[in-house]
Amino acid sequence: MNLNRSLSRLVSSQTLALNQKAKALAASGRKIYNFTAGEPDGNTPDHVQSAAIHAIQSGKNRYTDTAGIIELREAICRKAKNIYHRTYSTDEVIVSSGGKQAIFNALYTLLNPEDEVVILTPAWVSYPSLVQMLGANVVEVSSTIEQGFVPDVSAIASAITDKTKLLILNSPCNPSGAVYTQAFVNELVDLLEKHPNVFVISDDIYEYYVFEGEFVTLSKHPKFPKERLIIINGVSKSHAMTGWRIGYALADQRIVSPMKKIQSQVTSNPCSISQYAALEAIKTEDEKPNPFKESFKQRRDIAFTELSECADLRVILPQGAFYIFPNVEKVISKSNLQTDVELCDFLLDTCGVATVPGSAFGLPGHLRLSYGLPIEELRKGISLMKEGLSKLEKKA
Ligand code: GLU
Numbered sequence: 224m225n226l227n228r229s230l231s232r233l234v235s236s237q238t239l240a241l242n243q244k245a246k247a248l249a250a251s252g253r254k255i256y257n258f259t260a261g262e263p264d265g266n267t268p269d270h271v272q273s274a275a276i277h278a279i280q281s282g283k284n285r286y287t288d289t290a291g292i293i294e295l296r297e298a299i300c301r302k303a304k305n306i307y308h309r310t311y312s313t314d315e316v317i318v319s320s321g322g323k324q325a326i327f328n329a330l331y332t333l334l335n336p337e338d339e340v341v342i343l344t345p346a347w348v349s350y351p352s353l354v355q356m357l358g359a360n361v362v363e364v365s366s367t368i369e370q371g372f373v374p375d376v377s378a379i380a381s382a383i384t385d386k387t388k389l390l391i392l393n394s395p396c397n398p399s400g401a402v403y404t405q406a407f408v409n410e411l412v413d414l415l416e417k418h419p420n421v422f423v424i425s426d427d428i429y430e431y432y433v434f435e436g437e438f439v440t441l442s443k444h445p446k447f448p449k450e451r452l453i454i455i456n457g458v459s460k461s462h463a464m465t466g467w468r469i470g471y472a473l474a475d476q477r478i479v480s481p482m483k484k485i486q487s488q489v490t491s492n493p494c495s496i497s498q499y500a501a502l503e504a505i506k507t508e509d510e511k512p513n514p515f516k517e518s519f520k521q522r523r524d525i526a527f528t529e530l531s532e533c534a535d536l537r538v539i540l541p542q543g544a545f546y547i548f549p550n551v552e553k554v555i556s557k558s559n560l561q562t563d564v565e566l567c568d569f570l571l572d573t574c575g576v577a578t579v580p581g582s583a584f585g586l587p588g589h590l591r592l593s594y595g596l597p598i599e600e601l602r603k604g605i606s607l608m609k610e611g612l613s614k615l616e617k618k619a
Pocket of ligand 1 (some may be wrong): 236238239257260261262325347348349397
């Protein structure tokens with residue numbers, strides 16, 4: 224069939240595909256320990272649910288402003304002032320159907336074909352795909368487990384060329400759980416001062432999940448100009464609302480305005496009911512702080528301790544998000560397997576343990592485990608995984 228030529232380069236989101244595969248296996252009756260899903264396991268808080276029910280019952284069934292209801296945009300601007308110490312007007316915020324659509328709108332606004340986008344790998348699966356869908360080019364700056372999965376700023380400097388349009392940042396990071404240090408952000412801001420044509424998307428969606436120290440992000444840096452910054456955030460991860468699909472972007476009006484045009488043509492507006500739920504979530508976040516963080520910290524510690532006991536895995540303590548990203552190169556090199564993708568398949572087929580390969584995030588030789596499982600399941604799943612690894616056929 225004569226379809227869009229660029230489809231040959233397009234891959235499905237691996238995180239979603241593997242989650243669906245794990246769920247389908249579980250539905251067929253197999254016991255699956257599902258470490259794929261990048262989402263909190265709890266339910267959306269009661270008060271947020273009630274706000275949505277109230278919205279349904281009070282006739283909030285119509286189109287909303289393309290950029291989202293004004294009350295929600297006001298609440299987001301207030302939050303931005305508190306968290307980032309930046310002033311945004313309601314014309315400088317756009318609510319979208321998930322952070323993913325907000326990122327897509329921003330990329331569509333910024334990129335021309337052939338522009339280069341610097342991505343720090345390991346990175347979330349969708350950044351490179353969205354960039355490539357728009358005909359722009361991805362330039363990866365890789366880092367290792369020894370570097371704590373954050374590259375040196377000098378490596379980022381070397382990746383910047385005349386064609387560089389954008390740098391995408393994500394701290395806490397999906398999939399590594401790395402959190403940038405203030406020193407890293409300071410250095411980065413100094414570097415970007417020398418490249419006034421480079422924009423930054425700062426994906427702050429894991430803001431709530433910082434287990435040690437403070438939430439550090441370039442979005443807070445007073446020296447980085449608002450005109451070149453697009454902040455992405457949302458309620459999916461903070462309030463266990465991944466299915467409600469509410470994310471948002473904050474940026475200069477000259478960036479938000481075209482983002483609105485794009486959204487008006489593609490989806491009109493994000494779900495009205497979800498917007499009222501998100502309004503309640505954001506409005507009340509000081510008095511009703513995230514109920515999930517402590518239990519994620521506890522599970523992070525368990526996952527780290529259990530995985531550290533396996534001599535062939537290398538693992539570092541993630542400082543944030545809800546992922547752990549062990550290096551499995553030694554396991555693979557001792558076995559008959561060639562890649563982390565094969566290892567994932569083996570773990571799923573043989574042990575019923577579903578993970579995502581590091582290669583999906585641009586860093587082969589690793590696995591991503593999203594550790595938001597009930598504690599008993601978490602322990603059992605990791606123990607089955609370790610047992611499976613010990614039984615892997617040795618290299619001939
Ligand atoms: N961000 C989550 C993950 O990485 C959700 C799935 C997706 O959109 O990729 O698993």
